[in-house]
Amino acid sequence: MPSIILVIAGTGYHPEEYKKLKEELESQNINVITVSDIAPDAIAEDESRTNVDLRLSEVNMENYGGVIFLGGAGAEKYLNNHLSYQLAVSAKKKDKIYGAIQVSTRILARAGVLEYKEATGWNEDNRLEGILRKNNAEYEDTEPVVIDGKAITAVNSDSAEKFGRAIARELKR
Secondary structure: OOEEEEEEOOEEEOHHHHHHHHHHHHHOOOEEEEEEOOOOEEEEOOOOEEEOOEEHHHOOHHHOOEEEEOOOOOHHHHHOOHHHHHHHHHHHHOOOEEEEEHHHHHHHHHHOOOOOOEEOOOOOOOOHHHHHHHOOOEEOOOOOEEEEOOEEEEOOHHHHHHHHHHHHHHHOO
């Protein structure tokens, strides 16, 4: 059974997005490993908790089919760092799937893994297009899920199921 890493902020991840994406992936027979900057639990925006399987510093990309960064109020604050960047770069170098939903597309852009790729994500503050352009990526705002090679990005929790199906399809190739 293929495995995927879902990275959530230790504080302030988006619970609906996480739940929808995890359920969709598991329904597609994908083993989901939850990773965060803290353990043993991460705290969502609504104060609910999720068990964390591994910390960011403990992940070996050799063991997984890819890595997906999830959004929420805490994503940029707690995941926009060198450990996240290293994980994204490692996935790309090893020809694994790498992706993000909502605000976390910015993390992939800053990691440099979206260079010469099309991507989407949360842009209600009108900053995503500039961040992508600065990192040599192109903003695609007409589709809720964008697949460009091994890079898969999605706008928000409304597109989580479609995002999950796209990830599962790519993992099973």
